[in-house]
Each structure stands twice: as structure tokens, then as C-alpha cells.
Amino acid sequence: MGNKKRYVLVGTGGRAEFFYGALTRDFSETSELVGFCDINQVRMNYANQLLREKYNYPEVPTYTADQFDQMIEQEKPDYVIVTSVDRTHHKYIIRAMELGCDVVTEKPMTIDEEKCQEILDAVKRTGQHVRVTFNYRYAPHHTKIRELILNDTIGKVTSVHFEWLLNTRHGADYFRRWHRDKRNSGGLLVHKSTHHFDLVNFWIGSQPETVFAFGDLMFYGRENAEDRGVTQFYNRATGNPLAQEDPFALHLDSDAHLKSMYLDAETEDGYQRDQSVFGDGINIEDTMGVLVKYRNKAILTYSLVAYQPWEGYHIAINGTKGRLEMNIVEQSYVNSLGDKSKEGALIGKTLRVLPMFGAPYEVEVEEKEGGHGGGDPVLLNDLFGEPAEDPFHRAADHVDGARSILTGIAANRAIATGLPVKVDTLVQF
């Protein structure tokens, strides 16, 4: 009992349950959840209700955001899990380390270069550790690509072509929520692409050197809708008859979980999770193209579009001995709506090796139970259980967290200035 690692969690929204559910259900031998922190008491109370009813775990003490220090003093956690809004991650990561805790943080580690530098400095100053939970690395088909490249299957990697499609269900969700303001999320090139840029860093074993990008809001947002002839607009879906006709609307009162998590909690902070994707005030891009040169000279061409008819990705990796091609169709998932183990679930998958001169062949990858093709349970065991030796070194630290966001942060700057950006001008490691 005394040897159990003690955890508190900050940000009790949709993502939080992935961690507190696993901690209390699957890792109670090694770990103990001892507190929640959030700006919203209703959401914390609901998380406690789920703990009690779904996980058969006693309620934990709750602390509002201004009581974070008090929580650390009273609950004496070893780890702080950060699953709050992206713009707030750095505050909790840094303060947790200053108070002697290690940190497990959701991606993106943070959203801009200043905050990233503050985190890097705090790690040096305090000697504490930060883990960034890149679950995509653990998906078996993603790990397989690392293995194939490590085994020299396609020789030295020279270029990567990476197209990610977000559909009108999942992709649209970023435009209903806090993510639609770049100050909260860094835009999709940070918030979402941090996964993709991390995968490229991980696969090719290198880091970004120079980045150029274009990006714009070309489908969502009021101006685009007006240009397409739309004349009727609304601010939020719930309770609005106009939203009944809108295939992009999310109806918070149609799902008990969504209602308890967001609609019932609005009285506390005014946050509306069901805003119209064709409303005013969206300042993130929905259409993005990025070009990256890596330290090892490899070149990445990357595309992200957030209003596609299907969800998934095409990846081609070219090397001096051949080419890898992966095509994935993902089941689209809306945060807090539906079974979490279905997040990132696959509908279709092909992974092919095309040797420069031999016949192409399919690579079989065994998928297991759990989210992201069985990758999520491996990540969770790495975090909360007895980690197994990992030849692929998938556990990501603050340096991996920084390198994955720096591509997107540089891309944001390139979009703003029209100029390429040298990544080493952004932060000092």
C-alpha cells in the first residue's frame, strides 16, 4: 500500500477518464488516484460520480485551479497528470515540477515557443521528469514502421509524404470547441499535428530543421458559409431550431454523458461545447500544407484538411532501398461521445513494402484489444504499471514533446510571415 505511486489529475474533461479510469480499474496494485483539479466544480463532481459508479472507486478530494498548490501540499502526489485545455498545460507542468512532482501530460506539451522554453528551463532547474503521452507511437502499425526502418528495410530515409484527413464529424469538432481559438490550442498544426510530427520524428529518428507552410480557413467559419450562399446562422446548437437542419450540429442534450460533462457545467464557466462551426470567431486553419527539412536531410511533405468525407491517412516513406506505403481508414470519434476504446479504431489498414527492385509485399501487423489497435493499453502500462523493456523507446519525454510541437509552431510562424523558419531559432534545449 505504502509503495503505491500517488497521482492527481488536472482538467477533468473528456480526455481525463482515459487516465483516471485506467488508473483506478487496471493499475490499482501500483497506483492510487488522490485528487482532481479543474476550474469547473460541476465537471469535477461528475468525474467523482463516474469514479464511484463506473469504477467502484471512492470519490477523491477536489480542488479549484487556484488551489493547485494546496492540493500538492495536502495530497502529496508523486505525479501530476495534465489533461486540461492546451493553453494551460505549461502552468501545471512547471508548477508541479517546482513542487517536487513528476508530470504526465497530454499532447500538445504546450502551444508556443515561449511556453515551451519555460518548460525546458523548468525541467533543468528542478530535475523532475515529464512524460508526453503520444499514444499513436504505440499503435502496432506505427511501431511496425519504426521497426522496418530500424531494420534497414528501405535503406536510408530520404523523404516522407504524409496526408491526414479529418472528416466532417471528428474534424468539425475542433471548430465547435475551445480549439477554434488559436490562443487555446495553437491551431491544428500544433494541437493535432503534434501526433503526426512526433510520428515522423520517431520513425526517421531525426528532428525538424527548417519548416515552411501555408494554411487558411477555407470551409468552416461564417465568411466561408456566406460565400457559399448560407443566409441563416446560429451561435450554439442546443435549443436552437436552426441547428436541427445542420448536419454539423452537436446536440448536447441528446447524450447523457455530454449533458453531464458540458451542458450542466456551463453555469460555472460559460463554456459552450456545441458552437456552430459556421459561427464567427474561428481563427484556426482547416486547410494546411507543410514542408519540413530534417537534420538527417530527409524532406517531409504534409497535408491536413479537416472537412473530409472520411477519416484516416496515407503515408509514403521513400528510402535508398525502396518505399513503405501505409493507408489507414479510422473510425471517427467525437470526444466524450461513445466508447473510448474505439478511439483511433481501424476500419481499413494496408502496410506495404516496395523494394527498389524486388516484388512489393504486404506486412502483417497484429492488432490487439483496446484503443489505437491495442496501443493504448501498452501506453497505459508504460505509465502506470511495470513497464516492459521497449526496444523502440516509445516513452516520450519533454524533448520529444518539444520537437513534435516545434514543427507546428514553426509552421504557424511561416503561415503568418510567408517565410521559412529555422527551428533552432525558436527554443534552446
Ligand SMILES: NC(=O)c1ccc[n+]([C@@H]2O[C@H](COP(=O)([O-])OP(=O)(O)OC[C@H]3O[C@@H](n4cnc5c(N)ncnc54)[C@H](O)[C@@H]3O)[C@@H](O)[C@H]2O)c1
Ligand atoms: N492523445 C489523445 O488522443 C487526446 C485525445 C483527446 C484530448 N487530448 C488532450 O487532452 C486535453 C484535454 O482535452 P479534452 O478533449 O478533454 O477537453 P475538454 O474541454 O473536455 O476538457 C478540458 C478540461 O480542462 C479544464 N480547464 C480549462 N481551463 C482550465 C484551467 N485553467 N485549469 C484547470 N483546468 C482547466 C476544463 O474545465 C475541462 O474540464 C487536451 O490537451 C487535448 O489535446 C488528447
